[in-house]
Amino acid sequence: MDTNLPVSSQPRVVIVGCGFGGLRLAKSLRDAPVQVVVIDRNNYHNFQPLLYQVATGALEADSIAYPIRKIFAGQKNFFYRMADVQRVDTAANTVHTSVGDIRYDYLVLATGSLTNFFGIESLEKNAMQIKSIPNALNLRSFIFQNFEKALLTENPEEKQALMNIVVVGGGPTGVEISGSLAEMRKHVLPKDYPELDLSKMQIILVEAGAELLGPMSVKSQQDAMRYMQELGVKVVLNTHIKGYENCRAYYSDTEFIPTENLIWAAGVNGAAVPGIPEELVARNKRINVNQWNQVPGLSNVFAIGDVANMVTDDMPKGLPMLAPVAQQQADLLGDNLQRLIKGQPPVPFVYKNKGVMAIVSRNKAVVDLPKDVHFNGIFGWFTWLFVHLMTLVGFRNKVVAFVDWAFSYFSSDQALRLIIRPFSRRDVKDDQGKKKAEHATSTPEYNPTPPAIQVK
Numbered sequence: 001m002d003t004n005l006p007v008s009s010q011p012r013v014v015i016v017g018c019g020f021g022g023l024r025l026a027k028s029l030r031d032a033p034v035q036v037v038v039i040d041r042n043n044y045h046n047f048q049p050l051l052y053q054v055a056t057g058a059l060e061a062d063s064i065a066y067p068i069r070k071i072f073a074g075q076k077n078f079f080y081r082m083a084d085v086q087r088v089d090t091a092a093n094t095v096h097t098s099v100g101d102i103r104y105d106y107l108v109l110a111t112g113s114l115t116n117f118f119g120i121e122s123l124e125k126n127a128m129q130i131k132s133i134p135n136a137l138n139l140r141s142f143i144f145q146n147f148e149k150a151l152l153t154e155n156p157e158e159k160q161a162l163m164n165i166v167v168v169g170g171g172p173t174g175v176e177i178s179g180s181l182a183e184m185r186k187h188v189l190p191k192d193y194p195e196l197d198l199s200k201m202q203i204i205l206v207e208a209g210a211e212l213l214g215p216m217s218v219k220s221q222q223d224a225m226r227y228m229q230e231l232g233v234k235v236v237l238n239t240h241i242k243g244y245e246n247c248r249a250y251y252s253d254t255e256f257i258p259t260e261n262l263i264w265a266a267g268v269n270g271a272a273v274p275g276i277p278e279e280l281v282a283r284n285k286r287i288n289v290n291q292w293n294q295v296p297g298l299s300n301v302f303a304i305g306d307v308a309n310m311v312t313d314d315m316p317k318g319l320p321m322l323a324p325v326a327q328q329q330a331d332l333l334g335d336n337l338q339r340l341i342k343g344q345p346p347v348p349f350v351y352k353n354k355g356v357m358a359i360v361s362r363n364k365a366v367v368d369l370p371k372d373v374h375f376n377g378i379f380g381w382f383t384w385l386f387v388h389l390m391t392l393v394g395f396r397n398k399v400v401a402f403v404d405w406a407f408s409y410f411s412s413d414q415a416l417r418l419i420i421r422p423f424s425r426r427d428v429k430d431d432q433g434k435k436k437a438e439h440a441t442s443t444p445e446y447n448p449t450p451p452a453i454q455v456k
């Protein structure tokens with residue numbers, strides 16, 4: 001297939017992925033003497049930090065996504081192809097995509113990350129994840145579908161499993177989604193399901209480590225734990241979920257939590273593209289890069305953001321997978337590519353940590369800033385809202401998100417609980433669109449005398 005890209009006398013920079021890194025890089029090359037070709041399998045930029053709000057009905061999907069072509073309208077050196085990059089041929093300076101081959105002079109991989117199920121097949125098949133907008137919409141539908149089913153069943157064990165929600169992973173995503181679900185249990189579900197005894201609904205947050213929000217300060221970890229207790233989320237620490245089958249989330253060979261709703265937020269791997277030599281890909285599937293994001297030994301291939309494994313003296317496991325890392329690397333690489341084209345030496349990357357934050361629920365958030373500055377509560381919550389509102393792409397998205405948040409705040413309600421496209425686990429697909437689940441597990445054989453929920 002011909003990708004119909006115009007021939008140019010200028011060098012072609014191909015950017016794979018229009019997430020936080022790819023978007024910023026393509027923008028920074030607006031006035032550079034290069035042809036910019038962006039390839040992404042989705043025709044929109046996805047603001048991942050707010051996916052969990054789509055999953056819990058707090059925000060519309062449209063307010064956290066923005067069409068790529070609209071972002072770059074008017075940028076004359078910009079070309080976009082909606083395609084899946086299947087392989088890179090570094091010897092031929094070509095990427096093989098689902099719509100044909102594309103040649104490059106410079107290649108930048110900004111493909112982000114994929115959910116890491118640690119090789120546990122039952123989790124990969126049956127757990128819900130939140131890495132994409134379809135994932136978030138599926139999750140929203142699935143939770144409400146299960147509440148509709150809970151109304152119908154006479155079997156108490158089945159009813160309990162349909163109402164239980166297990167969130168695995170006590171990082172920011174797990175904490176944020178658990179808090180949001182607890183708000184939903186308090187404010188939304190009693191209005192919609194007065195026939196159900198919601199005091200029996202359990203939200204259980206399972207974390208393998210000894211604390212929540214592992215990479216944040218001890219104060220933030222303690223605040224998060226306190227907030228979870230106030231919201232009635234059961235936190236289970238030092239516990240691994242080892243498998244998930246027939247609506248049982250196993251934490252040992254025989255002990256399990258019965259649940260139809262298991263949300264996997266326990267980790268991600270880099271989304272390395274096939275064709276990059278294996279010895280350049282770290283165990284967590286991130287591509288090794290030097291201090292100017294160049295892949296060692298491949299002088300015209302670069303990686304930025306989550307997929308780039310940049311090891312520094314103070315971060316021996318690689319820089320964190322965070323949006324600001326991707327954006328700062330993109331800004332510098334934009335400059336460095338222009339320096340390379342002019343024959344000038346590139347400048348090394350230095351990460352400027354501007355702080356990390358996590359929201360738990362209304363008026364509850366934790367914020368860690370450099371120099372050990374920490375704050376929480378309503379001030380943290382406003383800071384979180386403000387930062388996320390300002391970083392959303394597009395004026396319309398900012399307005400829609402603001403209106404949705406204001407409506408929820410003043411009404412204690414969430415408008416978005418439509419089951420628009422009923423979801424079955426048969427439909428679970430990975431980010432490449434390949435089918436994952438081959439069987440639905442929504443009609444498990446319930447144990448007539450199941451063990452009590454034995455969460456420690």
Ligand SMILES: Cc1cc2nc3c(=O)[nH]c(=O)nc-3n(C[C@H](O)[C@H](O)[C@H](O)COP(=O)(O)OP(=O)(O)OC[C@H]3O[C@@H](n4cnc5c(N)ncnc54)[C@H](O)[C@@H]3O)c2cc1C
Pocket residue numbers: 016017018019020021022039040041042044045046048049050051052083084085086110111112113130131172173271273304305306307321322323324326357
């Ligand atoms: C639920 C959730 C919450 C988060 N919360 C926060 C937060 O609060 N703060 C924070 O800083 N970070 C947060 N993150 C992490 C942050 O979103 C990532 O660090 C950031 O998105 C990385 O940017 P990136 O450009 O490397 O990749 P991404 O933004 O993931 O973009 C990758 C792009 O590449 C495309 N792509 C991938 N492979 C291919 C392929 N083979 N062919 C074509 N296209 C491809 C994808 O469609 C995507 O558009 C969160 C992540 C998630 C999932």
